[in-house]
Amino acid sequence: MEIIDLTKTYEGKNVLDRFSLTLPGKGTVCLYGPSGCGKTTLLNCIAGLEPYDSGSITGTEDLKIAYLFQEDRLLPWISAAENIAAVLRGRKEQNREEARKWMRLVGLEGEDEKLPAQLSGGMKRRVAIARTLAYGGNLFLLDEPFRALDPESKEQMISLMKNKTDDALKILVTHDLQEAEMLADVTYILSGPPVRINKKTVRNL
Numbered sequence: 001m002e003i004i005d006l007t008k009t010y011e012g013k014n015v016l017d018r019f020s021l022t023l024p025g026k027g028t029v030c031l032y033g034p035s036g037c038g039k040t041t042l043l044n045c046i047a048g049l050e051p052y053d054s055g056s057i058t059g060t061e062d063l064k065i066a067y068l069f070q071e072d073r074l075l076p077w078i079s080a081a082e083n084i085a086a087v088l089r090g091r092k093e094q095n096r097e098e099a100r101k102w103m104r105l106v107g108l109e110g111e112d113e114k115l116p117a118q119l120s121g122g123m124k125r126r127v128a129i130a131r132t133l134a135y136g137g138n139l140f141l142l143d144e145p146f147r148a149l150d151p152e153s154k155e156q157m158i159s160l161m162k163n164k165t166d167d168a169l170k171i172l173v174t175h176d177l178q179e180a181e182m183l184a185d186v187t188y189i190l191s192g193p194p195v196r197i198n199k200k201t202v203r204n205l
């Protein structure tokens with residue numbers, strides 16, 4: 001996948017200014033940078049959710065993209081398990097079973113019937129993670145995926161994500177260098193001073 005000279009402006013202000021990056025077919029690439037530097041905008045452009053002013057993104061045409069948004073975006077009027085089942089393509093009963101399996105995998109057994117409003121912030125995040133993984137794909141866009149999780153659930157979710165997305169490319173946006181260190185093969189610093197992460201490749205853009 002190749003991003004060449006991507007430029008995106010909002011209200012006359014350059015958010016992405018001739019941004020270029022070549023990404024591998026699989027593995028985890030972390031984008032690290034201060035709030036407001038354009039990380040979410042970049043993911044939205046890759047996903048095709050935001051138009052851009054100039055430049056190109058190629059190599060995404062045949063990819064199935066699973067996007068974990070920064071916000072959970074759960075449908076409030078259906079249960080946690082139904083939120084997961086909603087992205088599945090099988091028969092109703094099969095989807096329900098599959099959704100229950102994902103609820104177990106993210107440590108939410110017994111919470112299937114709860115509405116999002118009845119879940120804690122961390123539980124909602126785990127449902128959103130389960131929904132993204134259940135949908136699956138060859139490109140995962142992960143915008144602060146472990147936001148609102150306690151350290152133990154975060155570790156569990158990192159390990160689950162590693163297991164379930166082995167053959168895919170993951171683009172991970174995070175403010176947390178420890179997270180980058182645990183997951184990423186390469187970390188790009190989008191702006192600000194260089195930061196070193198143990199044993200990992202860190203590049204400034």
Ligand SMILES: Nc1ncnc2c1ncn2[C@@H]1O[C@H](COP(=O)(O)OP(=O)(O)OP(=O)(O)O)[C@@H](O)[C@H]1O
Binds near residue numbers: 042
């Ligand atoms: N729809 C929009 N309309 C106008 N400006 C926007 C819009 N979306 C984002 N911006 C602006 O673009 C800039 C980049 O926003 P973006 O959400 O991509 O940053 P970010 O690096 O993901 O930040 P964070 O780490 O806080 O999520 C910000 O200055 C923001 O105010």
